[in-house]
Amino acid sequence: MSKGLPKRSEDYSLWYNELVKRADLAENSPVRGCMVIKPYGYSIWEKMQAQLDKMFKETGHVNAYFPLFIPKSYLSKEAKHVEGFAKECAVVTHYRLKNSEDGKSVIVDPEAKLEEELIVRPTSETVIWSTYKNWIQSYRDLPLLVNQWANVVRWEMRTRLFLRTTEFLWQEGHTAHATKEEAIAETVQMMNIYAQFAEEHMALPVVKGVKSENERFAGAEDTYCIEAMMQDGKALQAGTSHFLGQNFAKAFDVKFATKEGGLEYVWGTSWGASTRLMGALIMAHSDDNGLVLPPKLAPIQVVIIPIYKTDEESKNISEKANEIITKLRSKGISVKFDDRDTHKPGWKFAEYELKGVPVRIAMGPRDLENNSVEIARRDTLSKEIVNLEGVKIEEYISELLDIIQKAIFEKALNFKHEMTTEVDSWKEFESLLENKGGFLSAHWDGTNETEEKIKELTKATIRCIPIDRKTEAGKCILTGKPSEGRVLFARAY
Amino acid sequence: MSKGLPKRSEDYSLWYNELVKRADLAENSPVRGCMVIKPYGYSIWEKMQAQLDKMFKETGHVNAYFPLFIPKSYLSKEAKHVEGFAKECAVVTHYRLKNSEDGKSVIVDPEAKLEEELIVRPTSETVIWSTYKNWIQSYRDLPLLVNQWANVVRWEMRTRLFLRTTEFLWQEGHTAHATKEEAIAETVQMMNIYAQFAEEHMALPVVKGVKSENERFAGAEDTYCIEAMMQDGKALQAGTSHFLGQNFAKAFDVKFATKEGGLEYVWGTSWGASTRLMGALIMAHSDDNGLVLPPKLAPIQVVIIPIYKTDEESKNISEKANEIITKLRSKGISVKFDDRDTHKPGWKFAEYELKGVPVRIAMGPRDLENNSVEIARRDTLSKEIVNLEGVKIEEYISELLDIIQKAIFEKALNFKHEMTTEVDSWKEFESLLENKGGFLSAHWDGTNETEEKIKELTKATIRCIPIDRKTEAGKCILTGKPSEGRVLFARAY
Numbered sequence: 004m005s006k007g008l009p010k011r012s013e014d015y016s017l018w019y020n021e022l023v024k025r026a027d028l029a030e031n032s033p034v035r036g037c038m039v040i041k042p043y044g045y046s047i048w049e050k051m052q053a054q055l056d057k058m059f060k061e062t063g064h065v066n067a068y069f070p071l072f073i074p075k076s077y078l079s080k081e082a083k084h085v086e087g088f089a090k091e092c093a094v095v096t097h098y099r100l101k102n103s104e105d106g107k108s109v110i111v112d113p114e115a116k117l118e119e120e121l122i123v124r125p126t127s128e129t130v131i132w133s134t135y136k137n138w139i140q141s142y143r144d145l146p147l148l149v150n151q152w153a154n155v156v157r158w159e160m161r162t163r164l165f166l167r168t169t170e171f172l173w174q175e176g177h178t179a180h181a182t183k184e185e186a187i188a189e190t191v192q193m194m195n196i197y198a199q200f201a202e203e204h205m206a207l208p209v210v211k212g213v214k215s216e217n218e219r220f221a222g223a224e225d226t227y228c229i230e231a232m233m234q235d236g237k238a239l240q241a242g243t244s245h246f247l248g249q250n251f252a253k254a255f256d257v258k259f260a261t262k263e264g265g266l267e268y269v270w271g272t273s274w275g276a277s278t279r280l281m282g283a284l285i286m287a288h289s290d291d292n293g294l295v296l297p298p299k300l301a302p303i304q305v306v307i308i309p310i311y312k313t314d315e316e317s318k319n320i321s322e323k324a325n326e327i328i329t330k331l332r333s334k335g336i337s338v339k340f341d342d343r344d345t346h347k348p349g350w351k352f353a354e355y356e357l358k359g360v361p362v363r364i365a366m367g368p369r370d371l372e373n374n375s376v377e378i379a380r381r382d383t384l385s386k387e388i389v390n391l392e393g394v395k396i397e398e399y400i401s402e403l404l405d406i407i408q409k410a411i412f413e414k415a416l417n418f419k420h421e422m423t424t425e426v427d428s429w430k431e432f433e434s435l436l437e438n439k440g441g442f443l444s445a446h447w448d449g450t451n452e453t454e455e456k457i458k459e460l461t462k463a464t465i466r467c468i469p470i471d472r473k474t475e476a477g478k479c480i481l482t483g484k485p486s487e488g489r490v491l492f493a494r495a496y
Numbered sequence: 497m498s499k500g501l502p503k504r505s506e507d508y509s510l511w512y513n514e515l516v517k518r519a520d521l522a523e524n525s526p527v528r529g530c531m532v533i534k535p536y537g538y539s540i541w542e543k544m545q546a547q548l549d550k551m552f553k554e555t556g557h558v559n560a561y562f563p564l565f566i567p568k569s570y571l572s573k574e575a576k577h578v579e580g581f582a583k584e585c586a587v588v589t590h591y592r593l594k595n596s597e598d599g600k601s602v603i604v605d606p607e608a609k610l611e612e613e614l615i616v617r618p619t620s621e622t623v624i625w626s627t628y629k630n631w632i633q634s635y636r637d638l639p640l641l642v643n644q645w646a647n648v649v650r651w652e653m654r655t656r657l658f659l660r661t662t663e664f665l666w667q668e669g670h671t672a673h674a675t676k677e678e679a680i681a682e683t684v685q686m687m688n689i690y691a692q693f694a695e696e697h698m699a700l701p702v703v704k705g706v707k708s709e710n711e712r713f714a715g716a717e718d719t720y721c722i723e724a725m726m727q728d729g730k731a732l733q734a735g736t737s738h739f740l741g742q743n744f745a746k747a748f749d750v751k752f753a754t755k756e757g758g759l760e761y762v763w764g765t766s767w768g769a770s771t772r773l774m775g776a777l778i779m780a781h782s783d784d785n786g787l788v789l790p791p792k793l794a795p796i797q798v799v800i801i802p803i804y805k806t807d808e809e810s811k812n813i814s815e816k817a818n819e820i821i822t823k824l825r826s827k828g829i830s831v832k833f834d835d836r837d838t839h840k841p842g843w844k845f846a847e848y849e850l851k852g853v854p855v856r857i858a859m860g861p862r863d864l865e866n867n868s869v870e871i872a873r874r875d876t877l878s879k880e881i882v883n884l885e886g887v888k889i890e891e892y893i894s895e896l897l898d899i900i901q902k903a904i905f906e907k908a909l910n911f912k913h914e915m916t917t918e919v920d921s922w923k924e925f926e927s928l929l930e931n932k933g934g935f936l937s938a939h940w941d942g943t944n945e946t947e948e949k950i951k952e953l954t955k956a957t958i959r960c961i962p963i964d965r966k967t968e969a970g971k972c973i974l975t976g977k978p979s980e981g982r983v984l985f986a987r988a989y
């Protein structure tokens with residue numbers, strides 16, 4: 004009944020790819036590396052967007068829109084930024100096509116060559132800071148708290164649906180501040196908002212931390228992030244928030260008149276989360292039967308499936324179902340009643356399991372007689388017969404959805420705890436990576452060289468220096484040199 | 497106090513450009529032809545999006561997302577489509593940059609040339625129909641009712657903020673149906689939804705009609721549209737809905753198994769509305785003092801401005817204002833309280849007039865004594881003192897916002913009537929175009945040649961053949977040949 008989904012234990016990677024396609028979340032497009040986000044997948048992304056957008060606005064941010072194209076020369080203005088982003092990008096060189104000589108196709112018109120090539124934005128710091136130069140004159144123009152929802156393009160050689168695609172959808176916040184302290188506070192605030200969103204809405208526990216210099220955003224002074232643990236023991240970065248210092252202000256000459264009459268460079272931040280979150284959501288909770296969605300992000304929270312043989316049974320069940328639907332909708336619960344006669348109940352059960360609908364209500368003739376329904380939970384695959392006598396079904400289901408939301412989070416939280424190991428010897432470090440995976444909490448001497456060496460030897464990277472780590476003197480897991488505290492290593496998506 | 501906005505009567509075009517910039521709606525970007533939509537402008541667009549999205553979903557449509565890039569060869573698959581869209585588009589030819597030899601800049605890496613160039617989507621029929629081929633097998637897969645919110649690029653030589661930009665934001669619906677009748681019904685339905693949105697939300701009266709062959713979408717069998725009249729007598733197309741026949745199904749070989757066991761090509765529609773609507777909204781209602789926004793699309797519906805000299809007055813007024821704000825917000829009215837001490841009340845009055853806030857409430861010490869407020873309407877610029885004794889302010893304002901919404905529509909409707917003239921002689925036709933503008937309702941012999949000749953002579957085009965036109969035999973305004981009914985001519989944006 005699971006439509007032959009591969010098992011996680013046999014081929015996790017294949018399981019993921021097949022699940023994304025069969026659950027109608029996304030598929031590869033004819034353009035290499037770009038995806039089509041299908042309606043069911045997009046409706047989950049819309050719920051994510053709506054919630055994040057609300058949280059951004061509640062903290063004083065406004066949305067705007069900046070151009071898709073960036074003049075090539077802009078990329079070079081911030082020295083480290085260009086190193087990070089110039090490598091893999093889509094370059095527009097011409098602005099017109101014309102008919103080929105044989106008239107059978109179109110070709111690029113060589114006369115329509117751009118004087119300066121345009122880059123399809125891989126991220127928008129440069130074009131936005133060049134705009135901020137005109138928007139910011141005085142301390143009265145600060146802080147500037149702007150976000151944009153947009154598509155971006157980073158040319159990727161190896162792509163995977165949602166996790167790494169050439170084009171993806173995201174939001175990018177770009178803020179400007181009068182003081183360093185305020186900019187750092189904003190950076191931390193946005194990391195906390197991402198963490199809150201991940202935990203409360205995606206039911207995804209995360210570690211909050213700071214990136215090592217190696218993993219820092221190109222052009223940032225510090226990158227804060229949230230890191231989540233997937234079921235195969237690999238980590239996934241689910242959101243980043245960058246303290247940009249005055250780097251972009253200096254690159255684009257953005258100064259402001261202070262209250263005291265001086266002239267100073269502006270302090271900046273940027274922060275983003277993308278359709279990668281879809282990958283994290285899918286990988287973190289789903290099972291061999293298909294998707295498992297936390298109720299807060301499920302486009303359909305409850306599906307009702309009638310089980311009948313005769314037309315009269317069908318009619319009676321529909322009547323009862325419609326009463327329940329009205330009650331559930333009055334509580335804001337999204338319900339689908341699938342009374343198609345083209346598919347059998349068993350097929351429908353498997354279909355909604357695959358699609359991750361949190362609650363399934365089945366109603367047959369005997370339920371009608373007994374005034375009962377069968378209620379099944381997607382997360383635990385457990386079922387119970389509920390007698391509706393004296394039961395307010397809308398409250399029952401509403402509470403059940405809360406219980407499921409919490410249960411999915413708790414399960415993921417336990418898994419994360421299980422998959423976080425303190426390691427003090429290199430042998431154990433290597434062995435754990437090979438045999439168990441997960442987060443390895445280990446001492447590190449703080450140098451780029453050691454970090455790179457460890458990556459070379461094990462493919463593990465420093466996911467972050469956790470915000471809440473204890474100060475604890477120790478010896479680097481590889482070199483034995485002194486360390487100020489543990490950092491989290493993992494192989495990662 | 498109007499910050500020196502140019503007058504409409506003196507230079508309508510300059511008035512528009514300046515208004516867009518000074519009201520913080522949009523500005524030109526460093527990339528030629530692309531715009532930056534500023535937060536205030538974007539917040540109006542968000543309101544438009546939310547309402548349209550709601551109307552699309554209420555009629556059974558779902559959102560999805562398709563790639564930004566289209567392989568060049570796809571454009572050529574539908575013969576007329578390529579004629580219309582291949583001309584002015586952004587072409588991606590390379591996927592990597594590298595450091596220049598002197599190390600001072602980045603250049604396009606000649607080794608990273610794409611085998612097949614990619615076009616930045618000017619519209620998505622081709623990539624979507626190539627995807628639909630895999631989504632549609634049987635009549636059970638139909639209808640497919642999909643919409644996408646996206647950015648598109650059409651290389652424009654002469655651009656104007658919102659009205660014509662190289663990159664713009666829009667939604668594009670793409671539906672697939674089993675029968676011709678159903679596809680036509682969808683096309684008409686979407687035209688009606690655009691008309692309803694324009695009239696009820698934008699307060700913008702429109703003419704519904706069908707395009708002549710000349711003005712038809714490249715690849716469509718019929719283009720339905722809504723046309724609005726701007727204050728300078730020029731028409732503006734505010735939304736189009738295309739009946740695609742089986743053209744794209746044939747180009748991309750999209751067939752379905754019918755109920756009866758046959759195999760047939762699918763029928764298609766596409767329909768779109770864009771940030772151009774922002775241009776229409778601004779041009780239709782605004783005046784020499786600035787923007788006039790219909791309350792349903794105003795990000796700030798009410799602004800409250802305190803007038804005080806002493807700190808005590810300020811404190812007392814704030815207290816009273818906060819009571820009013822709480823009441824207004826309880827009715828879902830968006831209110832801003834501008835108590836900044838960095839600007840004088842007169843400056844603020846002008847500022848919110850410029851920004852088009854529908855209702856301004858001013859409160860001074862005398863108002864406090866008398867338990868009154870001064871309420872000003874942006875649309876009529878009229879003011880009244882309202883004694884609050886026994887008045888429910890939230891209901892008073894709520895009704896006033898409805899009255900304003902209707903008044904703005906009525907004014908535009910009267911203007912549209914005034915600016916629509918039945919014309920029966922060529923001389924009058926030319927003279928009206930020169931001296932008055934507006935819609936000219938005139939007979940036309942139905943040929944492309946005549947339409948083109950009229951355009952050449954007068955710059956007027958056929959805006960549409962109105963849906964509700966009477967059958968009325970007549971003689972073509974230019975050639976005197978027989979005509980079946982009047983069509984609407986106008987100069988247009």
Ligand SMILES: [Zn+2]
Nearest residue numbers: 212228466467
């Ligand atoms: Zn981290």
Ligand SMILES: [Zn+2]
Nearest residue numbers: 705723959960
């Ligand atoms: Zn028309």
